[in-house]
Amino acid sequence: MASSDHQGNKDPTNTDGTPSPGTSCPVHSHAAEEAKRNGLRKALVRHRDYVKISVPEGKGNRLPSEWWKTFIALFYAVLNLVxxxxxxxxxxxRVPPKESSPPLPDKFFDYIGRVQWAFTVTEVNGMVLVSIWAIIARRYFFLLGTLYMYRCITMYITTLPVPGMHMVCAPKLQGDSQAKLQRVLQLLxxxxxxxxxSHLLCGDFLYSGHxxxxxxxxxxxxxYSPRSFWWYHLLCWLTAAVGAMCILVAHEHYSVDVVVAYFITTRLFYWYHTMANLQTLKCSPNNYLTHTWWNxxxxxxERNVQTHVPCSFCWPITWPPACLKNPCKKYSMVQSGREE
Known part of the structure; x- marks a missing residue:
């Protein structure tokens, strides 16, 4: 019976999973595959190049308030505005009289006649946009101050004639310093x-501060608002776009003034936020953005800002709609990319 039982057993392995004596181990057996994988792991470990990643000890405050820096940025912005x-x-x-130096040709003006009230729309839209923002003041003040400093340079080195015969410029003071100071205070x-x-002076054309x-x-x-607020973004965009268009419709600036202002503003905003949101660029020797004078x-x-600015805000009313209770999951292309 023992001999009969041995002949009837077709399993070439013992109960512990090892091959029976006198039998060959199957090529695709579980034990052989496991041994092969273990050997491969050891070989990879021996030849693998490890990269050490330093992890800072302690959590700390990765987004310190540092209000004193905000006040420095505010002082910088106010200084450049003054x-x-x-x-x-x-x-x-230095603006030449419009009788002797008529307005320069402008293609937009050739097709669109002047609308007298349009510039009022521009200024009202600008005040609406500024009044509803209460975020990231430090970055805003720095970029605003830098843009107005650039504007001081461009308007001084090239003085353009008035863009329209409708413009009424205050009389020139011919070196009266006290009267000039009074005009500065009146503008402010x-x-x-x-x-x-308060604005009856001419010459601040290139580029448009509005x-x-x-x-x-x-x-x-x-x-710095949730990406789900598409209606909010659309309203803000329409407000800004209508305001910029009304500058041209009112013939208060040349078309090149508006185009140059848009280009410089967007480039500076994108450069700054690229460096601020991508931490690896702050100290990278291959980052050519660090060659800017304002680096x-x-x-x-930004030295102590070790993370992106969180989407954290409160509603001015106590009854937010249900669909807006948790809007901070993804709120910008750059921020959402960093959160992944």
Whole structure:
């Protein structure tokens, strides 16, 4: 019976999974495959190049408030706004009379006649956009101050004639410093807006400060709000776009003033946020954005910011709609890419 049982057993392995004596191990047996995988793992381990990743000890505060830096950025912005006002007063004295130097040809003006009330729409739209933002003040102030500093340079080195015969420029002061100071204070007190009656000076054409405010504020509102707020982004975009278009419809700036302002504002915004949101670029030797003159200032403001700015805000009312209770999962292309 023992012999019969042995002949009837077709399994060449023992109960512990090892091959029976006198039998050959099947090529695809489980034990053989496991041994082969273990050997492959050991070979890979011996030849693998490891990259050491340093993990900072302790959580710490990766997003410190540092309000004092915000006040420095605010001072920088106000300083350049005041400098712009002073430069407008200086440039005003160099604007040639429109009788001897008529407006330059502009293709947009050739097709669209002037609408007198259009520039008021521009300024109202700009104030609406600025009044609803309450976010990332430090970055906003720095970019705004830098853009207005650039504007001081461009309007001073090239003084353009008035873009339309409708413009009424205040009389030139012919070196009266006290009167110029009064004009500076008048511009500052009225916010440099035409609707306040404080802006009667000419020469601040290249490039458009109104376009800077409209574009920069819209970019911040869009970047730091939930991506699901498409209706909010659309309204802000329409407000900014209508405001920029009304500048041209009112013939208050040449077309090139608006185009250059849009280009410089968007490029500076994208450069700064690329460096701020991608931490690996801050110290990379291959990052050519660090060649900008403002890179040391950027490092000063962003040195301790070790993460993206979270989507955190509160509603001004206590009854948010149910569909907006959790809007902060993804709120910008750059931020959502970093969260993955």
């Amino acid at each position: 400098l712009t006002t002073v430069m407008i007063t200086v440039v005003h004295e 007190s009225g916010g440099g807006l035409s609707i306040t009656g 376009t800077v405010i409209l574009t920069l504020t819209y970019l911040f509102l869009k970047e 040391p200032v950027f490092n000063f403001f």
